[in-house]
Amino acid sequence: MGSVVSDIMGVSARDMLNAIADGEDDPIKIARFARRTMKKKKDDLELALRGYINSHQRLMIKTILTHIDFLSEQVELLNQEVASRLSSHQEDIERLDSIPGIATRMAKS
Incomplete structure (x- = not known):
């Protein structure tokens, strides 16, 4: 596949x-x-x-998909936490983002 x-x-x-x-x-x-x-x-x-x-392979696929779902949820929770912590610095982030070569993601670092 x-x-x-x-x-x-x-x-x-x-x-x-x-x-x-x-x-x-x-x-x-x-x-x-x-x-x-x-x-x-x-x-x-x-x-x-x-x-x-076989049944073992099906179990492994299920296990891996469940783990991917868990990790995706954790990434989303962490993204929300980062956004929450950065919300009070939005003006600074926008100012840094206006510099050529500095994207929003880099400005948040």
Whole structure:
């Protein structure tokens, strides 16, 4: 699947991985999760999705997806904390951001 899908954590790929983790093994059914530009690759997806996945591999996929969700939540919490702490310095950040070569992300550092 990785050779056909450029963003393995995109919505379509994530839905496909969830289906695989939940026991789906029909490549045609899994490929139906393709959206937007990935729909054009359905034949390639079906070919890439052929194969055998055992229960251990399904468990590992589920575990990894759960861990990715947890880490994404933690990143969001940290982003909120940083934004909260920087809110009182917004004027300084905007002033630094106005300097050529200094982007907002660098100004917040």
